[in-house]
Amino acid sequence: MTATLPSETEAVIVPRRGGRRVRPPRRPGLLKFGYWWWALPGILMVLAIHYVATTVGGFFAFTNWTGIGEFDFVGFDNFRKILADPTKIAALGNTLFLAFGSVILSNVAGLGIAIGLNRVMKTRYILRTLFFMPVVLSPLATSYIWKFIFQFDGPVNILLRSVGLGELARPWLADPTWAIWTVLIVVVWQNTGFAMVIYMAGLASVPVEIEEAAAIDGANLWQRFWHITLPSIRPAIAIATTLGLVNGLRIFDQIMALTGGGPANATATLATEMYKQAFSLGNFGYGAALAVLLTVIILFFAVVQQRVGRGRNAED
Amino acid sequence: MFRYTKLSAVREVGFWIAALLYLAPFYFLISMSLKGDQEVVSSSPLALPTAPSLDNFATVLTATGNSNVIVGLVNSVIITAGSIVLMVLVGSLTGYVIARSTRRWSRGVYYLFLIAIVLPTQLGTVPLYIGARSLGLTGTSWGMILLYSGMLMPLAIFLYAGFFRGLGTEYEEAAAIDGASRTQIFFRIVLPLMSPATGTVAILAGLIVWNDFFTSLIFLGGSKSQTLPVAMYYYIGSLVSQWNQIFAIVIISMIPILAFYLFAQKRFIQGFAGGLKG
Numbered sequence: 387m388t389a390t391l392p393s394e395t396e397a398v399i400v401p402r403r404g405g406r407r408v409r410p411p412r413r414p415g416l417l418k419f420g421y422w423w424w425a426l427p428g429i430l431m432v433l434a435i436h437y438v439a440t441t442v443g444g445f446f447a448f449t450n451w452t453g454i455g456e457f458d459f460v461g462f463d464n465f466r467k468i469l470a471d472p473t474k475i476a477a478l479g480n481t482l483f484l485a486f487g488s489v490i491l492s493n494v495a496g497l498g499i500a501i502g503l504n505r506v507m508k509t510r511y512i513l514r515t516l517f518f519m520p521v522v523l524s525p526l527a528t529s530y531i532w533k534f535i536f537q538f539d540g541p542v543n544i545l546l547r548s549v550g551l552g553e554l555a556r557p558w559l560a561d562p563t564w565a566i567w568t569v570l571i572v573v574v575w576q577n578t579g580f581a582m583v584i585y586m587a588g589l590a591s592v593p594v595e596i597e598e599a600a601a602i603d604g605a606n607l608w609q610r611f612w613h614i615t616l617p618s619i620r621p622a623i624a625i626a627t628t629l630g631l632v633n634g635l636r637i638f639d640q641i642m643a644l645t646g647g648g649p650a651n652a653t654a655t656l657a658t659e660m661y662k663q664a665f666s667l668g669n670f671g672y673g674a675a676l677a678v679l680l681t682v683i684i685l686f687f688a689v690v691q692q693r694v695g696r697g698r699n700a701e702d
Numbered sequence: 703m704f705r706y707t708k709l710s711a712v713r714e715v716g717f718w719i720a721a722l723l724y725l726a727p728f729y730f731l732i733s734m735s736l737k738g739d740q741e742v743v744s745s746s747p748l749a750l751p752t753a754p755s756l757d758n759f760a761t762v763l764t765a766t767g768n769s770n771v772i773v774g775l776v777n778s779v780i781i782t783a784g785s786i787v788l789m790v791l792v793g794s795l796t797g798y799v800i801a802r803s804t805r806r807w808s809r810g811v812y813y814l815f816l817i818a819i820v821l822p823t824q825l826g827t828v829p830l831y832i833g834a835r836s837l838g839l840t841g842t843s844w845g846m847i848l849l850y851s852g853m854l855m856p857l858a859i860f861l862y863a864g865f866f867r868g869l870g871t872e873y874e875e876a877a878a879i880d881g882a883s884r885t886q887i888f889f890r891i892v893l894p895l896m897s898p899a900t901g902t903v904a905i906l907a908g909l910i911v912w913n914d915f916f917t918s919l920i921f922l923g924g925s926k927s928q929t930l931p932v933a934m935y936y937y938i939g940s941l942v943s944q945w946n947q948i949f950a951i952v953i954i955s956m957i958p959i960l961a962f963y964l965f966a967q968k969r970f971i972q973g974f975a976g977g978l979k980g
Binding site for chain 1: 705706710713714717718720721724725727728730731734746747748792793795796797798799800802803805808811814815818820821822824825826827828829830831832833848849851852853855856859871874884887888909912913915916920931934935938943945948949952955956959960963964967970971974975
C-alpha cells in the first residue's frame with residue numbers, strides 16, 4: 387500500500403513515465419476497446435477551450451486591443467507598463483502573500499486537525515464532516531458572512547471591546563494595513579478542511595505497527611511525528627500544497643466579496659486587476675498581459691513544487 | 703497500544719469546542735437572517751433574534767430584475783446538471799479510449815490533458831469571451847454548459863482514465879465473446895461498472911460549477927441566464943448593510959449544496975481525497 391501510494395498521488399501533476407505500468411496482454415484483432423474517434427469530442431473541447439484560447443490570449447497580450455475594432459502590435463509595452471506601475475507590483479505582492487500565507491497556515495492547521503482526529507477519537511467522522519463543511523460552500527457566499535463579522539460594529543470588535551481591548555477595534559476591511567490579513571483569515575478558514583481531508587487520507591496509510599514499535603522503543607510524540615508520520619505523508623503534502631498554491635494564486639471571489647480590491651487597492655490581486663482592466667475598463671490587451679503574468683507565475687510554481695516533491699521522493 | 707484513555711476524552715472535548723468556534727460564522731448567519739429591519743440596527747450582533755421571522759426570505763425570493771434569486775437558482779441547476787451530463791458522457795468516452803489504447807498517440811493526448819489541469823483559465827478568458835460573443839453564446843445556458851464542460855474536461859478525463867486503468871479487461875473480453883458490440887460493451891458493461899468514478903466526477907465538477915463566480919460573472923453577468931452567485935452578487939451590491947436580507951440570500955444559496963453535502967458527506971470527502979489521488 388505504502389509502496390504504491392507515492393506514484394499514484396504524484397500522477398495528479400506528474401505525467402507517468404512510459405513503461406512503468408504493465409499492460410494486460412492483448413491479442414490484436416481479436417478484441418477491440420471502443421473506437422478511436424470516441425476520444426475526438428473530448429480532445430477537441432480541451433484543445434479549443436484550453437490550448438487555442440490560451441494561445442490567442444497570449445497573442446493579445448502584445449497588442450493594444452480594446453475589445454472592438456482595430457489593434458496594433460505594441461511588443462512588450464504592456465509588460466513594461468505593468469512593471470512600471472506600483473499598483474500592479476503591489477497586486478503581484480498581494481497575490482503571492484495570499485497564496486503562500488494561505489497554503490502555509492491552512493496546511494499546518496489541516497495537518498494538526500487530521501493528526502488530532504486520527505485513530506482513537508470516537509466522534510472523528512462527525513468532526514471531520516464539520517471541519518470540511520466550509521470547503522463545499524461558495525467562497526462568495528461565505529465571504530459575505532466574514533464581511534459582517536469584521537465590520538466596525540461587528541462581532542470581532544464587540545468581543546475586543548468586551549475584554550478591554552477596545553483600542554484594537556478598527557474597521558478591519560477598510561484598514562489599508564489589516565485588510566489583507568483579514569482576507570487571509572477568510573481564505574485559510576475556507577481551505578483548512580480541504581487540507582485536513584487530504585492529510586487524513588494520507589495518515590490512514592501510515593502503518594500503525596511502526597509507530598507502536600517506535601513508541602515502545604521510547605520515541606516521544608515529536609520524534610514519532612518527525613521520523614515516521616511526516617515521511618509517510620509526503621505525497622499528501624505535495625498534493626495539498628500544490629493545489630492550494632495554484633488556487634491561492636488565482637484568488638478572486640473572496641476579494642470581490644470582501645473588499646472589491648480596496649481600500650485604495652490594498653487587497654487587489656492579479657486576478658482582480660485583470661478583471662478590472664479587461665472587462666470593466668475595456669483594456670483587453672493590457673488585461674491579457676496581466677493574465678500572461680499570472681499564468682507564468684502559476685506554471686512556474688507548479689513546476690517548482692513538483693520538482694521539490696519529486697526530489698524528496700527520490701531520496702527515499 | 704493506542705487506546706481510548708482519559709486524555710483522549712479531553713482531546714475529544716477540546717476538538718468539539720474548536721469545531722464550534724470554527725463554525726461560529728454560521729451562528730451569525732442564521733441569527734441575523736431571522737431578525738427584522740429594526741432589530742438588525744438596534745440589537746447586538748451576538749444576540750439571538752427576539753421575534754424570529756422568515757420575512758427576509760420572502761423579500762429576497764420575490765426580488766426581480768438583475769437580482770432575481772429564483773431565476774438564478776433555476777439557471778444554476780440547469781447549468782450544473784447540463785455540465786455534469788456532458789462531462790460524464792464525453793469524459794468517460796475519451797478516458798476509456800485513452801486508457802485502453804496501446805497506440806502511441808494516446809499517451810501524448812494523456813499528457814495534453816494533464817498539462818491542461820494546471821493551466822490557469824484566466825488567460826483564455828478574454829479570447830473565449832470574444833469567441834463566445836461572436837458565436838452568440840454569451841448569456842446563454844447552452845454556451846455556459848459547453849464552456850464549463852470544456853474547462854473541467856481535463857479533470858474528468860484524468861479521473862476516468864485512472865479508474866479505467868484500474869479495471870481489468872475480463873468483463874469486456876467476456877462480453878465480446880458473447881457477441882456484444884463495442885458500443886454495447888461500453889454503455890452496458892463498462893460504464894455501469896464505473897459508477898464510483900462517475901460519482902467522483904459529478905461531485906468534484908458539479909461543486910466547482912455550482913460555486914463558480916468568476917466565469918459566470920463574465921459570461922452571464924446581466925443576462926437572463928445568470929447563475930445564483932451572480933444574482934447574489936448583484937443583489938447584495940444593491941443593499942447597504944441590510945445584513946438580515948444579505949444573510950437570507952446567502953442561506954438560500956447555501957441550502958441546496960449543504961443539503962446534498964450532509965446527505966452524501968462520505969462520498970463528498972472520499973471524492974475529494976480519493977479522486978485527487980487518481
